[in-house]
Amino acid sequence: MEKHDFVTIADLSKEKIMYLMNMAQAFEMHPNREILKGKVVATLFFEPSTRTRLSFETAANRLGARVIGFSDAKVTSATKGETLKDTILMVSNYADVIVMRHHIEGAAQYASEIAPVPIVNAGDGAHQHPSQCLLDLYSIYKTQGTLENLNIYLVGDLKYGRTVHSLIMAMRHFNPTFHFIAPEELAMPEEYKLYCKQHGIKYIEHTDFNEDVIAGADIIYMTRVQKERFSDLMEYERVKDVYILKNDMLGKAKENMKILHPLPRVNEIAYDVDENPHAYYIQQAQNGLYAREAILCDVLGISLEEVEADTTIIK
Amino acid sequence: MMSKKERLVAAIENGTVIDHIPAEKTYAVATLLGLQKLQTPVTIGYNYPSKKLGKKGIIKIEDKFFTDEEISRLSVVAPNVVLNVIRDYEVVEKKKVVTPDTLKGIVRCNNPKCITNNEPMNTIFHVIDKNSGIIKCHYCDKEQVISEVKLV
Numbered sequence: 001m002e003k004h005d006f007v008t009i010a011d012l013s014k015e016k017i018m019y020l021m022n023m024a025q026a027f028e029m030h031p032n033r034e035i036l037k038g039k040v041v042a043t044l045f046f047e048p049s050t051r052t053r054l055s056f057e058t059a060a061n062r063l064g065a066r067v068i069g070f071s072d073a074k075v076t077s078a079t080k081g082e083t084l085k086d087t088i089l090m091v092s093n094y095a096d097v098i099v100m101r102h103h104i105e106g107a108a109q110y111a112s113e114i115a116p117v118p119i120v121n122a123g124d125g126a127h128q129h130p131s132q133c134l135l136d137l138y139s140i141y142k143t144q145g146t147l148e149n150l151n152i153y154l155v156g157d158l159k160y161g162r163t164v165h166s167l168i169m170a171m172r173h174f175n176p177t178f179h180f181i182a183p184e185e186l187a188m189p190e191e192y193k194l195y196c197k198q199h200g201i202k203y204i205e206h207t208d209f210n211e212d213v214i215a216g217a218d219i220i221y222m223t224r225v226q227k228e229r230f231s232d233l234m235e236y237e238r239v240k241d242v243y244i245l246k247n248d249m250l251g252k253a254k255e256n257m258k259i260l261h262p263l264p265r266v267n268e269i270a271y272d273v274d275e276n277p278h279a280y281y282i283q284q285a286q287n288g289l290y291a292r293e294a295i296l297c298d299v300l301g302i303s304l305e306e307v308e309a310d311t312t313i314i315k
Numbered sequence: 316m317m318s319k320k321e322r323l324v325a326a327i328e329n330g331t332v333i334d335h336i337p338a339e340k341t342y343a344v345a346t347l348l349g350l351q352k353l354q355t356p357v358t359i360g361y362n363y364p365s366k367k368l369g370k371k372g373i374i375k376i377e378d379k380f381f382t383d384e385e386i387s388r389l390s391v392v393a394p395n396v397v398l399n400v401i402r403d404y405e406v407v408e409k410k411k412v413v414t415p416d417t418l419k420g421i422v423r424c425n426n427p428k429c430i431t432n433n434e435p436m437n438t439i440f441h442v443i444d445k446n447s448g449i450i451k452c453h454y455c456d457k458e459q460v461i462s463e464v465k466l467v
Contacts, residue, residue, distance in 0.1 A: 010456075083434055083435060084430070084433075084434050085434060085435075085436070103428070104428055104429070104430050104433050105426060105428050105429050105430065105454070105455035105456075105457075106429050106430035106431065106452065106453075106454025106455040106456075107430045109430070109453070109454050110430045110431075110434065110436065110454055124430075125428055125455075126428070127455055127456065191458065
């Protein structure tokens with residue numbers, strides 16, 4: 001059997017994305033099972049990321065797998081100068097699947113080429129974070145009932161924010177209209193605008209962020225404007241409070257509109273928004289559990305049919 | 316003054332003559348073709364006057380014929396050179412450099428955070444646009460211009 005990896009979202013077909021949506025939905029109905037009983041999942045976090053690690057480990061545990069791994073490269077042989085290759089091959093002796101996070105870009109792709117077991121990319125530097133993207137897609141699918149023909153507003157740091165870049169690539173199959181709302185210094189890079197043109201994705205750019213601009217949104221995807229991204233701190237001071245979503249900006253919002261955020265947030269969504277029915281960022285993180293249950297099963301060769309016919313469900 | 320008809324370098328009976336190499340690329344071409352490992356006679360001419368290039372390099376390699384794959388490696392440093400295949404003192408074929416679809420282990424990625432700069436491993440690049448020389452790292456996906464990358 002060909003080895004399945006989950007390294008990038010960029011090359012997933014529409015069919016595959018919908019297949020994984022359906023699988024995540026099946027896990028949302030029954031998240032607790034023993035379908036992975038007897039399997040060992042390794043979580044190798046060469047760079048700390050508590051949220052992502054807990055989400056993957058919860059997914060593994062709720063499906064009956066056992067988990068080994070480390071949460072910080074400081075405790076591993078990587079600090080002694082061991083290559084990634086040696087670490088991956090060593091852990092492949094122990095585990096049925098490796099979930100890895102690394103600060104180096106392309107690390108997961110390389111690991112997938114050398115490892116005899118499936119590799120799941122839990123983030124490789126500024127490059128890709130495909131499980132985050134899948135949970136974003138599932139959150140959109142679940143709240144809108146479809147991924148087709150949506151107006152998606154991306155707000156904040158569109159230059160460095162890898163989650164927004166992945167979202168554009170994953171949504172290319174579904175005829176979206178994107179709105180890019182960002183300060184000039186953090187505007188959507190040309191290469192992604194070119195990507196949109198090449199794939200026939202409609203987009204509109206804004207520098208204003210107010211009640212009227214967002215009135216047409218089905219999804220508002222907020223990201224953090226980070227101080228360290230600015231070369232000009234005067235510019236940061238000028239724009240830092242412009243891209244904050246406040247409750248009084250939501251008066252004209254469409255009823256179905258939901259606000260997403262990959263978290264952690266700092267101040268870009270005011271706390272008075274949390275009680276608004278449009279707020280969805282906390283539930284979004286919970287969808288990560290179902291998305292990651294689907295990812296683990298998919299790379300281990302368990303099909304949607306098997307998930308649906310599963311007799312190991314714990315009620 | 317040297318006569319135009321006078322040969323800059325002695326003719327060879329069988330082998331390959333690479334002419335019109337931009338002078339500063341001469342040694343890079345020699346390295347990419349692995350000439351230092353050959354056992355047959357090799358003549359490297361350097362800084363010869365050239366109408367087209369100002370200064371040029373010429374390399375003559377006796378009893379050696381290159382495969383298309385070997386020649387494609389030159390696309391990184393000298394895409395416009397011509398390789399003359401010589402048999403019995405005559406040019407029997409002129410081979411041009413064809414940019415391949417992928418470059419394996421030839422150039423370095425410009426991204427210091429790329430895995431290829433942090434592990435003992437080969438680089439792989441996909442050639443995105445042959446005309447403008449845009450290549451994309453297989454691992455970190457960074458697009459770069461072929462004239463701005465360094466050889467491995």
